[in-house]
Amino acid sequence: FDNTVKVYKTLHINDYTPKQIKATWYSDAENSKMKSRIFAILKRMERGAPQKEEYCTRGLEYFTSVGQERRKRRRSEAR
Secondary structure (H helix, E strand, C coil): CCCCCCCCCCCCHHHCCHHHHHHHCCCHHHHHHHHHHHHHHHHHHHHCCCCCCCCCCCCCHHHCHHHHHHHHHHHHHHC
16 A cells, blocks of 8 residues: 555536536446347357457356356355
């Protein structure tokens, strides 16, 4: 840790303009689109199909059936 503490002030969401909110947070449509893409990637991962280079699958492995089993096993072994 650093001996110097840095504090940054941030705006509360109520202090953002509608334009700032739109530029900062994902819309419902954007979230839905991301979810659809993630599910498509997970289906390809489950089938063992090669992934497109433009997609990073890091962190998604635990959402596959094999990954869920592996995670469950590791958790029980750690107890």
